Amino acid sequence: MKDLDPAALDCLAALADEAGFERAAQRLSITQSAVSQRLKSLEAQVGRLLVVRSRPLRLTESGKVLLRFARQMHAMRSDLARELGAASPVQERLPIAVNADSLATWVLPALDPLVQEGVSLELVVDDQDFTHDWLRQGAVLGCVSTVREALRGCRVQPLGVMRYTAVASPSFIERELIGSGGTGPKGLHEGNFAQVPFLIFNRKDDMQQQWVSQAFGVRRPSLRERYVPSSEAYVRAVLMGWGVGVVPLVQVQPLLGSGSLVLLRPEVMLEVELFWHQWQLGPDAQGPRHGGLLDRVGAALAAGAQRTLAAPRNLSGRRPRASPRSRP
Incomplete structure (x- = not known):
């Protein structure tokens, strides 16, 4: 497969976020026709339908695979711009999913230092099983979940017990x-x-x-x-x-x-045992890239959880049946 057009991937991500062509065009500061043309070009390149043009629109399974790639590309682009001391070409939002009980108790204080630095986060709140689905579909780059097993291409870190x-x-x-x-x-x-x-x-x-x-x-x-x-x-x-x-x-x-x-x-x-999952970005697939923003988010959440949550009794045991409720 030839290299994918970054501008077309940006359109796909904007369509997923905004659930419509008009708002995606506004977000990217281009016309709706340009969004449509870039999407068609991307679909032609991969030979698959990526978006079901419904109201609201939704991504196909192939679209979700490319969305995951687009999210990872955005994160690496932001990391590269920051390391080079250059401005990112677009204001990237780093999307992560959390269950609402965590959001209501310890997540915001844990992430506050990063936000005060100017990091743009997008917090998605859903039931813990769905937070992991958001990660699997590429809609977010990391999630707080009760799921213990890491997806392929992801790593998982225990946070503690709520x-x-x-x-x-x-x-x-x-x-x-x-x-x-x-x-x-x-x-x-x-x-x-x-x-x-x-x-x-x-x-x-x-x-x-x-x-x-x-x-x-x-x-x-x-x-x-x-x-x-x-x-x-x-x-x-x-x-x-x-x-x-x-x-x-x-x-x-x-x-x-x-x-x-x-x-x-x-x-x-x-x-309830909680875990942090994140996609592994960059060429180093065996561990975190030093200084990467997603790595810093994971480290901040781990530190915040350590200050607030109880230590797990036995991380090698089965996951507790209880699961944090969804509270948007």
């Missing part, structure tokens, strides 16, 4: 968990969990079911659900007494210390 616990407000406990007629057993137990409202982030979120299964030995428990699709609003809803929340311990430790929230069954804790 611990999840069930909490509720004192007013909720007094109202909902005092026991029937004031004489029955208090707290959350086998006899009342099905009637007690649990807060759920969205329909991908199964942390509550997993916590109940572990706490009471019930397979596929049916819960009374209230949906709150925001990380910050989720915790606030727990504070307001909307229901029981299953949240990262690190996220609510100050609220537990002040008495604003109370642990329910503190002996029951879900532990």
